[in-house]
Amino acid sequence: MDYRHLGNSGLKISEIAYGNWLTHGSQVEADAATACVRAALDNGISTFDTADVYANTKAESVLGEALKGERRESLEILTKVYWPTGPAGHNDSGLSAKHIRESIDGSLRRLQTDYVDLYQAHRYDTETPLEETMQAFADVVRQGKALYIGVSEWTAEQIREGHRLASDLGIRLISSQPQYSMLWRVIEDEVVPTCEELGLSQIVWSPVAQGILTGKYLPGQPLPEGSRAAHEEVGGSISGRVNDDALLTAVQGLKPVADEVGLSMAQLAVAWVLQNSNVAAAIIGASRPEQVVENVKAAGVTLEPEVLATIDTVLGEHVQRDPGLTAANAPKKRPS
Numbered sequence: 001m002d003y004r005h006l007g008n009s010g011l012k013i014s015e016i017a018y019g020n021w022l023t024h025g026s027q028v029e030a031d032a033a034t035a036c037v038r039a040a041l042d043n044g045i046s047t048f049d050t051a052d053v054y055a056n057t058k059a060e061s062v063l064g065e066a067l068k069g070e071r072r073e074s075l076e077i078l079t080k081v082y083w084p085t086g087p088a089g090h091n092d093s094g095l096s097a098k099h100i101r102e103s104i105d106g107s108l109r110r111l112q113t114d115y116v117d118l119y120q121a122h123r124y125d126t127e128t129p130l131e132e133t134m135q136a137f138a139d140v141v142r143q144g145k146a147l148y149i150g151v152s153e154w155t156a157e158q159i160r161e162g163h164r165l166a167s168d169l170g171i172r173l174i175s176s177q178p179q180y181s182m183l184w185r186v187i188e189d190e191v192v193p194t195c196e197e198l199g200l201s202q203i204v205w206s207p208v209a210q211g212i213l214t215g216k217y218l219p220g221q222p223l224p225e226g227s228r229a230a231h232e233e234v235g236g237s238i239s240g241r242v243n244d245d246a247l248l249t250a251v252q253g254l255k256p257v258a259d260e261v262g263l264s265m266a267q268l269a270v271a272w273v274l275q276n277s278n279v280a281a282a283i284i285g286a287s288r289p290e291q292v293v294e295n296v297k298a299a300g301v302t303l304e305p306e307v308l309a310t311i312d313t314v315l316g317e318h319v320q321r322d323p324g325l326t327a328a329n330a331p332k333k334r335p336s
Contacts, residue, residue, distance in 0.1 A: 001044025001299050004280045007174030008199030009148060013076045013119065015274055016296050017047035019283035020059045022210075030062055032287065037066035039289035041297040047076040049177075049203065049283050051122055052107050053083035060110035068112060075117075076204070079107045080152060081176075082122035084335055094334040095125035100136040104145050119146035120177055124158050127334050134165040142173045150175030150203070156190040156325050163198045173200065175280070178326070180204035182213060182254075182272050182311060183247075183319055190323040192278045201280035204273050208284075212241050212248075213269035215255055219245035246318070248287060253314040261307060263298070266291075270298035272311065 003012040018040040019293075020033065037048070050063050060079060067075065081103040084093040091098055104119060119140055125133060138148045151162060151172060159176060166173040176195055178187045180202065187202065196204065208214055216224050223242060241247060258268040273282045284295045310321070 001046075001296065003046075005201070006118070006148070006203075006280050007172075007195075007201045009172055009174045010311070011076070011148065011174070013047040013281050014045045014299075015281050016045055016270070016299050017049050017281040017283045018045050018246045018292065019139065019205065019285050020063055021051040021054050021134050021205070021285060030065070033062050033067040033288045034284045036292055037063070037137070039286075039292040040296075042071065043293060045292075045296065046074060046301070047078065047281055049078040049205075050111075051083070051120075052079035052103055052110075053080075053122065054084050055086055057106065057110060060107055063109050064112040072113060077111060077113060077119040078120065078150075079111065079116050080120040080122035081093075081107070082125065082152075090336065094128055095121055095133040095136070096128045097132055097136040097139075100133070100140065102283055104140050108145060113145055114316060116146050117147070118150050118175060120150040120152050120175070121154070121162075122152050123331055124151075124154050125334065126332060130161060131165060132160075134162060134169060134171075137166070138169040138171045138333050148172045148174045150177060150200075152177035152190075153179070153326060153330060155330075156194040156323075159191065159194055160198065163200070173180050173198075176200050177203045177205060177283075179206045180209050180273055180276075180279070181209045182269060182315055183209050185319055185321050186323050186325045188276075188321065188323075191326065192276070196278055202276070202278050203281045203283060204279055207273045207282040208266050208269040209241065213251060213254070213265060215251060215265040217242045217248055218252070219248040250315055250318050254311065257307065257310055257314065261301075261303065263301065264294060266295055267298040267301070268303075268311075271301040271303055272296055274298065274301070275303055275308065 002015045004015050006013050050060050081100055086092050098181045140146045254265055258265045270282050273279055286292045
């Protein structure tokens with residue numbers, strides 16, 4: 001495992017991070033989740049990413065239990081705030097001072113820790129003045145409940161303004177957590193250059209496109225039993241992609257590329273995002289420990305330019321690059 005600086009801070013994180021979106025507290029049972037966390041630790045992963053909204057707070061609780069007894073100083077624990085939790089009352093979402101204050105305390109309690117290494121705005125809140133949000137984050141940092149702050153799925157303009165306010169308040173905004181994969185490259189033209197200028201790194205989610213880039217979904221074939229797409233509760237998030245036979249056919253064209261470099265298709269996908277120098281970590285999820293063991297083999301891999309060019313040719317028109325999609329997919333008002 002290699003470790004990379006997060007932004008221009010002194011904090012290092014494992015370049016493969018373990019995330020529990022769509023798994024802990026929902027797709028897999030607690031025992032299986034704990035086994036996955038143990039596999040992550042055994043293979044050098046020190047960075048664990050979660051959010052209060054995952055499984056409506058249950059994911060944080062499962063992760064807290066799984067990490068109990070570990071040396072806290074050897075871990076980097078990341079969580080997020082924005083989406084509704086609890087009964088989803090009128091103040092149970094967003095980035096108001098009230099919601100941030102209440103949410104950080106709930107997250108720390110569930111994670112069984114005194115602080116998180118990184119506290120992230122899970123989306124941009126159009127209903128709260130950014131000055132209020134950044135002041136609330138500054139209070140969290142000054143109280144010792146978080147060391148650094150980050151954002152997730154913010155536009156380049158939003159990141160720039162958030163960074164300015166954070167600097168004025170004397171706190172460190174050091175990361176962006178966007179979706180990024182061979183298929184979804186919308187951050188490359190605007191978000192990445194802005195973050196490079198300001199000293200932020202990317203911690204990217206869905207590097208295997210929620211399983212699409214593993215090659216397990218075949219055109220015209222039934223969904224594999226036990227797969228995420230076949231799961232009753234979480235499968236809807238990728239229903240469009242798994243029903244796109246043209247996309248699935250193109251993805252199958254990556255298999256000889258992966259074979260040539262001695263990687264599985266999933267390892268190739270994770271290694272691909274790590275070639276971007278602005279990416280500090282790729283977040284992997286898992287429902288079985290062996291998935292963790294396999295995915296960490298992408299750490300430290302260098303893909304030659306001709307391999308990257310071949311990937312571009314194989315995927316062709318299926319690659320999304322429009323930077324406007326970040327704003328287009330963002331919530332226009334607080335969810336409830």
